Amino acid sequence: MSQDEGDSLGGRLGRYARVGSSVGGLAVKLAGQRYLGWSIDRDKHAGELKAALGGLKGPLMKAAQLIATIPDALPPEYARELAQLQANAPAMGWSFVRRRMGSELGPDWTSRFGRFDKEASFAASLGQVHRATLPDGTPVAAKLQYPDMASALEADLNQLKLVFAVGQRFDPAIRTDEIHAEITTRLREELDYRREAKHVALYRHMLRDEAGVHVPDVVASHSTDRLLTMTWLEGEPLLNWKTRSQEERDRLAINMFRAWYVPFYFYGVIHGDPHLGNYTVRADGSVNLMDFGCVRIFPPRFVRGSIELYRALMADDQDRAVAAYEDWGFSGLSREMIAVLNRWAAFLYGPLMDDRPRRLTEGMADGHGREMAQNVFGELRRMGGVRPPREFVFMDRAAIGLGAVFIHLRASINWHRLFETLIDGFDVESLARRQETALREAGL
Numbered sequence: 001m002s003q004d005e006g007d008s009l010g011g012r013l014g015r016y017a018r019v020g021s022s023v024g025g026l027a028v029k030l031a032g033q034r035y036l037g038w039s040i041d042r043d044k045h046a047g048e049l050k051a052a053l054g055g056l057k058g059p060l061m062k063a064a065q066l067i068a069t070i071p072d073a074l075p076p077e078y079a080r081e082l083a084q085l086q087a088n089a090p091a092m093g094w095s096f097v098r099r100r101m102g103s104e105l106g107p108d109w110t111s112r113f114g115r116f117d118k119e120a121s122f123a124a125s126l127g128q129v130h131r132a133t134l135p136d137g138t139p140v141a142a143k144l145q146y147p148d149m150a151s152a153l154e155a156d157l158n159q160l161k162l163v164f165a166v167g168q169r170f171d172p173a174i175r176t177d178e179i180h181a182e183i184t185t186r187l188r189e190e191l192d193y194r195r196e197a198k199h200v201a202l203y204r205h206m207l208r209d210e211a212g213v214h215v216p217d218v219v220a221s222h223s224t225d226r227l228l229t230m231t232w233l234e235g236e237p238l239l240n241w242k243t244r245s246q247e248e249r250d251r252l253a254i255n256m257f258r259a260w261y262v263p264f265y266f267y268g269v270i271h272g273d274p275h276l277g278n279y280t281v282r283a284d285g286s287v288n289l290m291d292f293g294c295v296r297i298f299p300p301r302f303v304r305g306s307i308e309l310y311r312a313l314m315a316d317d318q319d320r321a322v323a324a325y326e327d328w329g330f331s332g333l334s335r336e337m338i339a340v341l342n343r344w345a346a347f348l349y350g351p352l353m354d355d356r357p358r359r360l361t362e363g364m365a366d367g368h369g370r371e372m373a374q375n376v377f378g379e380l381r382r383m384g385g386v387r388p389p390r391e392f393v394f395m396d397r398a399a400i401g402l403g404a405v406f407i408h409l410r411a412s413i414n415w416h417r418l419f420e421t422l423i424d425g426f427d428v429e430s431l432a433r434r435q436e437t438a439l440r441e442a443g444l
Contacts, residue, residue, distance in 0.1 A: 091120035091128050092146065100144055104227040112222060116142070122277060126190060126293070131232060139232035140219055141290070149191050149226075157184055182390035186272065190293035193228040195444075199292035200230065202442035203271075206263045212255035212286045233288035235280025242408060251285040253411035257418060259287050260402055265307075265422045268298040268435045272394030274401030296394040297439070300432040301327045307423050310349055313342065321345075329389030337383055344376040348399070351415040358415070360406050 092100075097118070101109045110116065114133040122129040127145040134140055146152075161180070189195055197218045204215045214233055222229035241252055259279075263269040271278075273294040280288045305327030312320035318335075321342055325333060333341070346353075351360050406413075 091123035094118045096147075097130065097144065100147065101142075101227070104144075104224045105222065124277065124291075127226075132229075134219070134222075139234075140222070140229050141216070141232050142222070143193070143228040143230070145191065145193065145226040153187055153191060157187070179390065182394070186294055186296065186394065189295075193223065193225055196228055196293050197223055198443045199295045202269065202295070202438055202444060203263065203289060203292060205438050205441055206267050206269065207259065207289075210258055210262060212251075213259040214282070214286060214288045216288075216290065230290075233280065233290060235282050235288045238276060238279070238281050238405065239408065241281055241285075242410075246410075246412065248285055249409040250411050250413055252281060252287070253406050253409050253413060254418065255285060255287045256402060256405055257413075259289060260398055261422055264298070265303060265426070266431065266434060267438050268300050268303045268431055269438075270296050270298070270395060270398050272296045272397050274398055274405060294394065296391070297435075297444070298391055298395075300428045300435065302329070302389075302391055303431060304426070304428045307426055309345055310352060310419075310423075313346055313349055314353055318342075329391065334383070337380065340376055340379045340383075352419045353416060355416040356414060357412050359410060359412050360403055360415075 097120075101116075105112060112135070114135045114137060116132040117130050119130075120128040121131045121141070126149055127143055130142045130144065132140050132142050197220070200215065200218050204217075207213045207215055216230035216233055219229040219231070238252070241249060244252075256274075256279075260271055260274065263271070271289070271292070271294065273291070275291075278289070278291040280290065282288065305324045308320060308327060309324035311317070312324055318338070322333070322338060325338065325341065351358060
């Protein structure tokens with residue numbers, strides 16, 4: 001079987017059977033451990049689950065990576081393994097590319113480019129990117145979606161329910177129905193390259209005054225529902241900067257911070273996937289953003305809740321914290337639950353509350369965050385659990401992904417002052433007006 005056929009919908013079904021067997025078996029064994037006292041090697045089975053999922057290109061792999069970042073949605077052994085799944089799947093071959101490009105731009109598609117690289121520059125979970133030039137020599141990136149992705153997505157979403165079954169059998173503190181709904185909506189959006197083109201326009205508008213962040217132009221004449229062509233942005237991987245001077249690493253970290261949080265605190269929009277493959281770094285430490293499939297637009301009140309909770313923690317104001325959680329969409333929280341959630345929030349907001357230059361993990365033992373999460377969510381489980389608002393999935397994803405970047409860079413920054421400059425003079429009505437204008441201009 002060719003590689004192209006192996007990733008068709010039919011080719012996926014045999015591998016789904018293996019995934020289903022692996023995940024279903026794990027769920028049964030976890031239940032047996034809980035109710036019958038069976039002993040299982042969870043590390044071993046977590047490795048088997050990763051191996052089963054790792055054979056699949058596409059939405060299921062991306063969803064598994066997302067789930068791994070949500071505290072207590074899965075047992076820690078499984079979360080640790082799934083977080084290591086890589087989206088760099090093998091690229092489709094030239095015969096596939098030639099056929100797919102012909103179906104998108106017509107049989108004479110090669111005449112519309114000056115040059116088109118046969119080898120993909122990057123292969124991800126939903127499509128692959130080829131470097132090319134337009135006839136006038138302009139360098140571009142052509143992002144081509146894999147075949148049958150719409151059908152494969154719906155099949156993958158059914159498999160996703162099996163993955164969640166592992167977490168449910170583990171009796172988690174987090175109820176996963178809203179998480180599944182959010183991942184479903186966002187992954188369906190990611191297959192719509194017309195929508196992604198509008199996301200690019202939105203980001204060009206929101207970051208137009210940010211000298212440290214660069215957004216490509218969409219080449220509309222060379223873009224379709226399943227092909228997105230954008231100007232090529234030259235840069236190098238972020239990990240190449242780990243050995244730079246402290247000043248250079250700090251400057252890059254600040255540019256990354258602003259690339260993600262200027263859109264959120266000024267427009268209520270966040271890029272939900274700070275994957276290392278979604279941006280590169282220029283020689284001056286400025287950042288190129290290159291993938292806009294996973295973008296989340298929030299109601300203005302959610303942004304207000306984020307700021308109000310920070311203010312509540314700074315002032316130790318319980319009533320203000322309650323109002324913030326309600327802005328976020330929590331309901332029916334007891335005072336006891338709020339106290340536990342405040343402990344978790346104080347941990348997450350800690351670097352923002354400390355008015356001095358510091359590293360994110362300063363003063364923390366290795367694994368402190370994981371232990372804190374397990375403690376907090378264990379207490380929530382004892383109280384009957386909590387259903388997080390669906391907006392949290394990609395907000396958490398962005399925060400965890402960016403935090404990992406800052407830790408990689410060993411950035412030492414006054415996070416408090418950086419954050420205060422973003423939220424100074426915040427007004428929810430002004431944000432709502434800015435958001436409405438930006439979405440209208442982008443055609444969203």
